[in-house]
Each structure stands twice: as C-alpha cells, then as structure tokens.
Amino acid sequence: MHAWRSHRFLKIDLRSEYHQIKIREEDIPKTAFSTRYGLYEYLVMSFGLTNAPAFFMYMMNSVFMNELDKFVVVFIDDILVYSKNEKELEEHLRIVLLQLREHKLYAKFSKCAFWLKEAVDPSKVEDVLNWKQPQTVTEIRSFLGLAGYYRRFIKDFSKIAKPMTALTHPKCEEAYQTLKKLLTLAPILAQLDITKPFDVYFDASGSGLGCVLMQEGRVIAYASCQLRKHEVNYPTHDFELLVVVHALKKWRHYLLGNTCHIYTDHKSLKYIFTQPELNMRQRRWLEN
Numbered sequence: 343m344h345a346w347r348s349h350r351f352l353k354i355d356l357r358s359e360y361h362q363i364k365i366r367e368e369d370i371p372k373t374a375f376s377t378r379y380g381l382y383e384y385l386v387m388s389f390g391l392t393n394a395p396a397f398f399m400y401m402m403n404s405v406f407m408n409e410l411d412k413f414v415v416v417f418i419d420d421i422l423v424y425s426k427n428e429k430e431l432e433e434h435l436r437i438v439l440l441q442l443r444e445h446k447l448y449a450k451f452s453k454c455a456f457w458l459k460e461a462v463d464p465s466k467v468e469d470v471l472n473w474k475q476p477q478t479v480t481e482i483r484s485f486l487g488l489a490g491y492y493r494r495f496i497k498d499f500s501k502i503a504k505p506m507t508a509l510t511h512p513k514c515e516e517a518y519q520t521l522k523k524l525l526t527l528a529p530i531l532a533q534l535d536i537t538k539p540f541d542v543y544f545d546a547s548g549s550g551l552g553c554v555l556m557q558e559g560r561v562i563a564y565a566s567c568q569l570r571k572h573e574v575n576y577p578t579h580d581f582e583l584l585v586v587v588h589a590l591k592k593w594r595h596y597l598l599g600n601t602c603h604i605y606t607d608h609k610s611l612k613y614i615f616t617q618p619e620l621n622m623r624q625r626r627w628l629e630n
Contacts, residue, residue, distance in 0.1 A: 350431045352423045354438065355453035359419035360394050362447055363387040363401065405445050409437065411536060424533065428457065475518065482506050485518070493566075496524050500566035501550040507568065532560035539601035542593070544585045553589035555596070565592045582606060 425431035505513035
C-alpha cells in the first residue's frame with residue numbers, strides 16, 4: 343500500500359474485536375435478552391449494535407493517536423504497521439505491542455502477518471492465480487468477492503467487472519482475465535498525508551463512474567461504480583455531477599476539512615455554485 347517498495351510491513355488482527363470492550367455496569371441491564379434457559383445480559387459489547395463500529399474505531403484511534411499516519415494505519419480491528427527497514431519495523435512493532443498490552447487488547451496470532459515486503463497478501467494473489475473459470479452466477483459472485491478485496495488498488499474496477507456482473511458473454515471471459523492480471527500485479531498506492539491538499543480526478547462514461555484520489559502526483563486510492571438503470575438516462579450535466587458526488591461521499595473522511603482540488607473535463611460544472619436555481623436532484627446530491 344505504501345509508495346516505496348523497500349518498505350516493510352506487518353499486520354495485526356485483534357481477537358473478537360467488539361467483545362474486548364466492556365459495557366458500563368449501569369448499561370448492562372439494557373442488553374438483556376430472554377431464552378428458554380432464562381434471562382441473559384451482555385457484559386461486553388455485542389456485534390450488531392449500530393454504534394459498535396464507530397465506537398470501536400474511535401477507541402482504536404485513541405489508542406494509537408501518536409502513531410497514526412506516522413507508521414500505523416488502523417481500520418476497525420486491523421492494524422497495519424509500515425517502516426522503512428527491518429530495524430525500524432522492530433521498534434514500531436514493540437511500540438504497537440506495548441500499546442495493546444497497556445489497553446488490554448489481544449491479537450489473534452494466526453491472523454497476523456509479520457515482516458511483509460508487499461502490502462498485497464501473497465496468499466490472496468495465489469488464490470486468484472489458481473481460481474478456475476467461473477461458470478455460474480454463484481461462482482462469479484465468489485470470484486468478484488475475492489477480487490473486491492483489492493478494488494481500491496485497481497483503476498476502473500467496476501467498469502472492468504461489469505461484463506461479469508451482467509453475464510454478457512463473450513466479454514465475461516475477457517473481464518475475468520483482465521481482473522486476474524491486474525490483481526497479480528500488486529499495484530502500489532501512496533500513503534496519504536492528511537496535512538497536504540488532495541486532488542480528485544473523474545471519468546464518467548456509459549459503462550460506469552471512475553475516480554482517482556491523488557496527492558502531489560501520487561495515487562492514494564481508486565474508486566468506481568456501475569450505473570443504475572435510471573442513471574444511464576441522466577442528461578450530461580447531471581451525469582458528470584453524479585461522479586463528483588460519488589467521489590466526495592466515498593472519500594468524505596479524507597476530504598472534509600482539508601483543501602481539495604476537483605478536476606473534471608465538463609466545464610459547465612464549475613459554474614454550478616453560481617447558479618441561482620438548482621434542480622431538485624442536484625440540490626439533494628449536494629446536501630447529502
């Protein structure tokens with residue numbers, strides 16, 4: 343995931359994520375549920391709660407506040423550590439493990455990976471190489487589920503995969519082979535710097551929407567999506583605005599509060615905020 347091939351990585355996966363957070367004693371009765379064996383209450387945070395992911399992410403960010411975006415990236419219960427060399431990685435690992443021990447958070451060793459030379463999991467790439475040609479809807483969904491693990495690494499992922507999701511032969515075979523090739527190339531993305539401005543580029547066509555998030559000429563992430571049936575009929579102006587809104591929603595957590603430059607080849611969009619009246623659909627998009 344980092345921009346330099348010489349870097350080293352390690353991944354730590356926490357055990358039973360939400361179950362490591364205790365519920366306040368006064369709130370325990372709120373979790374009560376009845377079974378034929380009696381009444382039970384949760385002592386730890388259960389899966390399925392609306393605010394569980396947000397609270398867990400807040401906790402993890404608090405634990406690694408001093409290390410975030412320096413050598414640590416956190417997403418829910420996954421911790422990625424990146425370093426310039428093995429010696430530095432040893433020191434970063436020690437810091438991360440001490441933080442976990444101090445906050446009584448436990449990792450699952452079998453799901454952790456150490457001293458990686460690439461951010462792309464080799465076992466995932468091997469799975470793609472050995473994947474048999476999908477023949478049924480279920481098999482196609484299984485392959486796309488695996489391929490989707492790296493969709494942010496692949497430009498125009500949704501456009502490439504569209505023939506497979508639409509089951510349009512013979513292009514289905516071509517899309518399958520293209521995705522296999524792209525997935526095994528292990529593309530490199532740059533690590534973002536939240537203190538620097540972002541550049542967002544767009545590409546909209548009848549086959550789907552594509553966006554690229556960049557900083558200082560380096561790609562941070564790709565995003566794409568296929569068009570719904572009613573969206574295909576949008577006028578050009580709305581069609582181009584749709585891809586802008588998609589990107590801003592997708593990367594809202596990066597862009598909100600930071601300088602962001604938007605690049606589009608549809609010149610009329612730059613006048614949108616000077617128009618006295620916007621149609622209902624455009625207002626709804628901008629408000630959301």
